[in-house]
Amino acid sequence: MDSKIDEFDTKDLTALPAAFSLKKVLNYSPLTDPEYIRVLRISPDHSDEIVVSLEEIALSGNIPYECLSYTWDGPTFGDTGEEWTSDRKHIVCNGSIIFIRQNLYDCLVELRKVGIVGPIWIDALCINQNDINERNKQVGMMGRIYKNATRVIVWLGREDEHTELAVSSLKRIRLTAAECLRDESIVRREYARCNFTKRERIAILHFIKNRRWCNRLWTVQETVLARDLVFICGSNIASADMVCCGSLFADYNREDFFDIWITNSPSMQNSTGLRSFLEVLKVRDLNQQSEGSPPPFANVVHAFRDLQTSDPRDKIYAVLGISDCHHDELSSTMTANYDVLVQDLYIDAARYALHTYSHIEALSKVGEPSKQKINDLPSWVPDLSVSLTTLGLEEEKDRFATDGSQNSLPILEIMDKVLVLNGHEWDRVVARSGTIGDLGDVSGIAQLLKTFKSDHDMYFGSMDTREVAVRRLLITDRLIDVAHASDSYNMEAAFERLFFALLAFALKASEETTLLRLFLEDPKAAFKRFGVPDSYDWLSEILVRGKENWEFQKDNWMKNLETIPSNFAKALDIIDDPYALSWARYYSNRRYFRK
Structure with missing residues (x-):
């Protein structure tokens, strides 16, 4: 409101x-x-x-x-x-x-x-x-x-010269919103079937993206909680299914819409609401499927922070209806009160956020102090009235560490609007490496292998061996496509096969033909040529077993090195199993070990 x-x-x-x-x-x-x-x-x-x-x-x-x-x-x-x-x-x-x-x-x-x-x-x-x-x-x-x-x-307001064509075009869609939201491939197939002309795409884009309604924060709970939803623009009526599918068409097929987006209406470039609207539709779909508890208040506030309100207090109040607003630890519930000063309200919201996240990640939501509009906010309190230009730490979903079972729990103390944090030396970094995605050439391999060097007293957590730690790291402990991985699925063998193949692909990409042949014949003998003089017995054994698992494929490669893929995307066509697919999805943002 x-x-x-x-x-x-x-x-x-x-x-x-x-x-x-x-x-x-x-x-x-x-x-x-x-x-x-x-x-x-x-x-x-x-x-x-x-x-x-x-x-x-x-x-x-x-x-x-x-x-x-x-x-x-x-x-x-x-x-x-x-x-x-x-x-x-x-x-x-x-x-x-x-x-x-x-x-x-x-x-x-x-x-x-x-x-x-x-x-x-x-x-x-x-x-x-x-x-x-x-x-x-x-x-x-x-x-x-x-x-x-x-x-x-x-x-959505008065109709314009695009509205009638947009609505008539969207009526050709045969999918429901639920079908669209749960399977991107279905959306792409339906988009191809509809075969919209450029004029129709222009109309659809104007109808969906040029409406201020998508940028308004209050529409989030109004949409999520609706039993039934209908859109009216002038004398034209569109169902929620039509608008949802049309929005996904524009999002999934940006290559078809991009030029239209930029050249046909400068005002459309100011809209940030389309992606937020799609997120709202996903939340609505989940809400209709489940009667479970709503998400924590702090999560919802920051998820839709970029949407607009006239009153800065409504950045909080507009999401109360779709959030869990009670916090047991604080023994309080967030409620609407327009007598409260914006500064005091934002301080309370920051206190909720600090107690919601498992770490002090909420501090990453503060943003640039120079861009704040609300005066007199403590340094640890985000100004929710301005957009955040950097990614919050809790949004980095893939932050797996092999010792991930050990979580920190901050002890927070707030004294007269001052957040007090007492630091303790918990650990220290003794070595680092690039991500596993750096395995694109020989230097990347050398860097990775040097990281595995056993000179340091490594601690892996949960009694992991070095090999198990690497195996968990590559897929961040998440095996996808489990339906195709039976009880007899040998993840250890799949890991060994993938690791051997990755090094072979990197050597092929580096055009190190002699070294590649040596590696295919004898991985141990190739180690020194990688620039890693140490003897890595544990890693050598992994690669030898991987070579044995790939004996048939390895023999084909030896006969014709050109059959070896030189990039990981093509490699997945060869290594087609759940472990390899999991690695492809989760290859970035890894931390291997700590001392």
Whole structure:
């Protein structure tokens, strides 16, 4: 629920910019019960005036109602004039003339035209925006309000010259949103079947990407919690399946859309909402499949941090309905309160985040202090009103270490808004290497083998041997395609075969023909030629066994070295088993050992 309350003195309620500016005061009676909401009915007559009425209903009652999801300001990125941001259009509500913004007025006109006359819940009209106490309570209920609605109607604004063609093109799609979200290959096949023309792709892109609705944070919970979802743009109606599949088409087939994206509308380049919208659709799909606990509040706040709100406090309040807002350790629950200063709210959110993550990863969300807009924030508190330009540490999903069973648990102390951390020397780095992806040439092999040098007292955790540590490292302990890996699947042999093949591929890529032949015949004898003079008995044994596992393939290679792949992508066509596929997916961001 966007507002601009932060620009005014919150103690002077008469200065609050409501969703509409009252010319003749509309008197809101206090809600009869804390569990009641107001809903709106639109008079179905087709006079020039839009006439509506408000009535109370119990949120948990048996009166069906719908909800509206829309933007308070202009619906597209080009709609920036005052006609979109000021209250100029009048309607009649409960006998009083009130003034509302253009986009909401356009929506009411279109809803009446298509026969959607209520009951419908619209935040700007159904909440007394001048009553902070009511506003706090109703915002706290918004998750339930949208979840209980029979349908959420998304208003995308007036139609333009692209809308009709976009919607008619999207109607050719035969997939559901669930099918699209769960299998990328199906989306690509359906896109090929639809065979959209360039003109149709332009229309689809304008329809999806040029709408400010996708960039609005409040739409996240409004979409995720909706039982049913329909999109209206002018007189055109599109299903959630159509919009979801169209968004995925634009995302998965960027090579077809890229030139259109850049050249056809400069305003579209300002949109960051498409990818966020796709993430929202995925969360909605998961939410509909499962009745499990919602994700932690801190995770959701940062996942959708780039989306926009007018009030910086809504960076928190807009996701309360889809988050677990209670923290046992803090013995508190995050609730909406527009009396709270932004600084104090962000400090509380940072405290939640620090206690949510298993490490002090939340500090990586602070970003550049010079880019902060909210003044007087402690150095450890992120300014959620600005986008984060660097990747947060907890978003680096693949951070496997062979001693990963040992996790740190920070002891946090916050004294008068100061975060106190006591450091302890826990470990030290004695050697390092590049990633396994550096095995593209002989120098990369030499670097890797030198890293395995046994001069250091290595500790691998969980009683791992050196060989087991390397085997776990290559796939970060995650074996994919398990369905094809039977109980008799020999992961050790697969590891040995892959390791032998990787070194052979690297030698082929380096055009070291003589060294390659020597390696295929006798891996041990080839070690010194790698620039590694030591005797690596444990590694030699792995390679010898790998050679034996590949005896047939090795003989073919010896006869014709040209049959050896020179890049890992082609190599996977030869090494087609779960372990090799797992290595291909997880080859980066590895840490091998610690002392």
